[in-house]
Amino acid sequence: MSASVAVYRNIYTEDRFKQAYGSDDITSGSLRLREKLAGSCRCSRRACLHLLSERVPIFNWLPRYRLKKWILGDTIGGLTVGILHIPQGMAFALLTSVAPIFGLYTSFFPVVLYMFFGTGRHVSTGTFAVVSLMTGSVVEQLVPTPLDMNSSSPEAADFEAQRIGVASAVALLSGIIMLCMFCLQLGFLSTYLSEPIVKAFTSAAAFHVTVSQIQSMLGLRLPRHTGTFSLFKTLASVMENLPHTNMAELLISMVCLAVLVIVKEINMRYRKRLRTPIPVEILTVIIATGVAYAFSLDSSYNIEIVGHIPAGFPKPRMPAVHTFPDIAGDTVAITFVGYAVSVSLAMIYADKHGYSIHPNQELLAHGISNTVSSFFTCFPSSATLATTNILESAGGYTQVGYMMYKCFCHIHKPLI
Template structure:
């Protein structure tokens, strides 16, 4: 806050007094009394000291660092076997069963063979168990990340309309596609590891909750529309880029006469089973020990019926086809496509990381433990980097499986061990049995897995009541993702959200403080019970002052003080004495109320505020930029700002550039 005395001239004596019954502290005196003065420090000394602390090596430091970077070494010795093992076992097995159909289904979103979805449901789970800090986070395939990766794959290796799935060309085609998807995973992992090295975990805060929810909700529409062709038995090229959702929808509507009725009926039956059972699981999740595994049951039944009735040959139904048994060997991704996928991978990386950290923090707050964003960067970076060498596409935390893991009674990441064991059994033994699984069933599983994302529309009324700005951010992000594309819409949402923050910091509210007999100093909106101290103006501005809100601050202060650049300029021209100006650097802005007393005893004196009005920083070791012929006092309480001083002094130095350009 800024307090000052204004008057008509030097000879006019102020008669108003304000009683203050405690010590009067200017900023300088407060700093001297309470030891807030910074010690002189040589240039670079702070950085060298921090670097020395970081690089200090000892046996205990190495053990601490190892436990910090591999959290399982920290929590596994403290594992409460009798209390937690049953919950982790049940939750892990339940999530593992769900990973099987969802992994194969989301592989179709990525435009790769279903077997690669099973690989992606295995390796990231094991790696996150070792490096992750989220006890209830389930990693693996995620619809939004799979959709974004699939767009990259389709751009570089488009789907041919006619391709014999049993020909050598088909095998080469699938190898090219998984090579691109693995390259995206590799580059995404490298980006996360670089961000971890730079300690950039805070970047997830720029993807606020309204942005993440609007983005995932809009992406759910893209996923649903993209699965219509599989549910209807159509063979259409996949559209990418702006307006891809509408292009895909137009292609589906145009080709409706070519619908495969057998696949359409299979889709209807699957939806009729999946939707009600999932609703039962959601409504009675507190009563059910484990949710009904409707997805895996649907997969088993559909595979058996297709095999028994030869639907694939009789009605030309698209099936999954050959799923190799065994463990995948290491394979280098297609490194030559890294420059082409770099731009899209940035968006995929931020989306995967933001969703993962958001989910981890939600359940960490619920169960009373902490999440380390930078360690999450390391965990997901290692997961994607290592998994890419085993023909996996990008992974992240998943909404559905994380919710099931927590509701099924999981306590720690040891549940990931049982999840990976279930997937491993399928990879080694059961995988080839899914040869006759219709792709329409996987498409239905994809669509029904988006239930939580669609239900995020229910948050809009509450969001409108809490913050209309966040409501607008939600709508802008959602419309941008739906109308344009997933990555472009996300960028627009982030930029728009940051613009709202900038606009809000530009227009902080200024108040004039008045004196009251009831309360020492209160704002002017209660002026019916308070009066203004003659000759004293006290302002409050609750925010930082920087180039973005400089002009607004000047206008508000001119209005409240009754001063203007023109009036000051006319008074200046009448003055004969001119003082010299100096410059003094200032560090940053203090966000608390500060009080400045202007002891100039005449109104026509020079009053200048500088265009870079920086208040002191949190250590209070610099002066503010203000230009007077008087002393400047920075007060800690409002009472001190209202305490009048009748002594004029013309010894103050001139500081910085003038806010009101009086030259």
Template sequence: MVDKDYFVEREVLDELRLNEVAQEGKWITKPPVRERVKNFFRCSVPRLKRIVGSWVPILGWLPQYSLRENAFGDLFSGLSVASLHLPQGMAYAPLAALPAVYGLYTSFFPVLIYTIFCTSRHISIGTFSVVSMMVGSVTVRLAPDQNFLVNGTNGTTVNSAARDSARVQIACSLALLTGIFQILLGIVRFGFVVTYLSQPLIRAYTTASACQVASSQLKYLFGVSIARYSGPLSLIYTVVDVCRMLPKTRVVELVVVLIALAVLIGTKSINNHFKDKMIVPIPIELILVILATVITHYAGLIDKYGVTVVGAIPSGFRAPVIPDASYFPSIAGDAFSLAIVSYTINIALAKTFALKHGYKVDNNQEMIAVGLSNGIGSFFFCFNVSSSLARSLVQDSTGCKTQVTGVVSSIVMMIVILKIGSLFQELPVAVLAAIVLVNLTLLFMQFTDVYTLWKTNKIDMVVWLVTFACTILLNLDIGLAAAVGFSLFVYIIRSQL
């Protein structure tokens, strides 16, 4: 017996009745094009508020901010994230072939800008190893050491001041162009593009990028001086050079790195094991940076053993400067690659935390937010940014409720830049290398994808392996283009079959 409640009585209309219903106005028909255009350009206060709120999300949630419910969590989380911004900013700036102080700038300005325009509440924007490495490949390619050789009393040396100045200009121009691409893509609603970048491709690319980053830190691990390569096979050239220089290893710097690695790995293991019982993870990176600086100063490691240190860190901010647009033609391809990669990483983390906490993020607004962070930050000597998994996990686990956390961490970084940053000029570079290597652990764990894909989807495994090989052999920019091309080819073949 069928329950009669499942049936819905509908009116059956013939042609005559159709005309009658249309004349009675019971059907809603589209207005003429002229009327729709007029409505599109018509302005009213509610519509204006809605448009401004969609473009500047902070205006929507900040007036409703509850101090009682959110203030303590955001304050505590902001302080915790700032303890990571400081060491990671200083550590990732050399990956971009820039002095450490520019990593501090990049941990301040873009964070504030992202807070204003983002829709995610829990991710931490700023320096990121893979993106910094991609920037470094561009700055080294366009401003290699060979272009700044000078003859002096001690032979031919590199004019480091002129080289660093040129690389900063290139990095700022790259950040501006990347930001322009991201803003334009967000305006034309191009956020859907990430759905066509498969997870195997993204994870393989970030894994290979982690290998590229690790190879760049080998010279600091052994305390040797080698050239920095860019372009195809740069990783192989770097590893060969390091192996050739192993007899000249500086034992003191090797010991410093090994001690730093042991401390970092041991403490992070404790943090992971007792994460449910600890109110906040031990900020071991910040503690290590402080201790290493103090020990280096009072033990005289620079004078006695010639330990390489960060060097001068000027206090205060520099006046904003318009980036040099003359570099745009030579960096357009790199800027577009960075625009896609940084946005992909950002939206993946944003959606992960949004799903966990039960809210939605806007793909296109996130692209615009990251684009504005890159674009506006470039005027203040910042290089490209993206979200960081390590910082985002800390931000989430320490009670973050809103992006006020970013404001708090920015205030801390402002104090560091104005007053405290110069105290870290005797920090050994080897310690920063150890911080970089340990933070790559999560990316290296993605090697297990090969085994998983072998069991589940062998075609995706092939995409993973091809992407990894292209990125390792052809460098980050060309490797990404080749990987995307191969992925599209596989997609076409799949659809045809």
């Protein structure tokens, strides 16, 4: 037997079908599509607050700030980092081949901006030796030092303006690249930074920082080495010039290092008994500065000092954007190195203290920091190894320490 299926249904004409089920013409469909689009673009108050807390994280964690538990550590950590940013910023400005004052600016503006947009609670941003060395190579290539230039001549001021213009252009282009990466949601690339890679990268960066400071510790004035194997060329130059070491500068460096290491060991051994770690970095900088001034070490022992620093903050000005075609390739490398260091440090301290960071938000934070600060004569910034470690070891818990640092800058900048 064969199976059969019988279907009974009403037969409609077009007019009767429209009467029974309504019209579904093209115009009504377009209307519903417009309504859906309008609904998806409509932003409620709750959605606005969620977006604000997501893109400006300070509004998310600041209301939950534990005042009694964290304020002392954040205050000491912020003031410690604030003082250390002074010599570090000026030293790394010289690595960038610009005047020391621009290192102070780079230690202020990016720090304040990252405080609002960053997700790393213990990350201290500002000048970083590796980024400064790479930027300095670009500056030296485009604005080489004339052999017969007098430091007090009008040409010297124009020369410095050209150099900081190029360095600021690198910061601006680096910030734009990071903002483009944020828009493309490329923060996921940080997932490929495994723990061994992160630790190896930060260790290598620390080694670069150490090598860059050896000649200053020994009081040597050596030419800059750039390009492939520049690290080993620098070490070779140091070894060749060891007989010309300034013993006074070496003695000061060794005493300061010994004090830092000993007090750090005391802080680690007695951290349960100490309410807050001893701020040895602050004390070392203050005492060393006072001794240099009181005994006129610059004239007595030929120790190089920074000298006059202009007071106040700079007026906004446009970076040298016409150099973009010349600096584009190097800036891409500087951007990736700066971002890799920043995210690596943020990951290390986030894992240590049990919170998470958002790599894509870090792109936004550092992109805004570099873009905005470039208009205030700043060179490229990133997270820094030394001050991040000091901020955490000095008892800092959150980025409220940056607020203390900002207040400190308003006090110390006019004095400098």
